[in-house]
Amino acid sequence: MKTCIADNCDRKQNAKGLCAKHYYRNKTYGDPNIVRFPWREDRSCSIPECLDEHDAKGLCRKHYNIIHKFKIDQSLYIEKIIDSNGVCAICSKECSHGKQLSLDHDHETGEFRGMLCASCNLALGGFMDDIQILRSAIDYLEKWGKE
Secondary structure, three states, X not given: OOEOOOOOOOOEOOEOOEXXXXXXXXXXXXXXXXXXXXXXXXXEOOOOOOOOEOXXXXXXXXXXXXXXXXXXXXXXXXXXXXXXOOOXXXXXXXXXXXXXXXXXXXXXXOOEEXXXXXXXXXXXHHOXXXXXXXXXXXXXXXXXXXX
């Protein structure tokens, strides 16, 4: 089996003495050894306080999926994280599970509302964002002596 003629490549030769990867690079960039997106020295996610390595467009997989799932602008997302100062918009505490705050959104409109800890985010979801149910829950707690 003939191997690719590119530096340090031991893959099978296809066209012009190059493997498929190096053939594509040569065809696209004119040099089989050029990498379009070289890794940065700092491989951390561009979202503040995220320690995960970036996968795409400077974002870790989690943040990339959030930004694209909810179709929000990356700068708006970063702004909300910075504005939250690491605390939940409802209980004003850091996330009790040691995770980053969750992105809260309206399930009907998809509108981005703010950053919540996991507990508050789950609570709102459990109450189905229904204000009447939340008021009933408050009445129930007050009935049993909770302030």
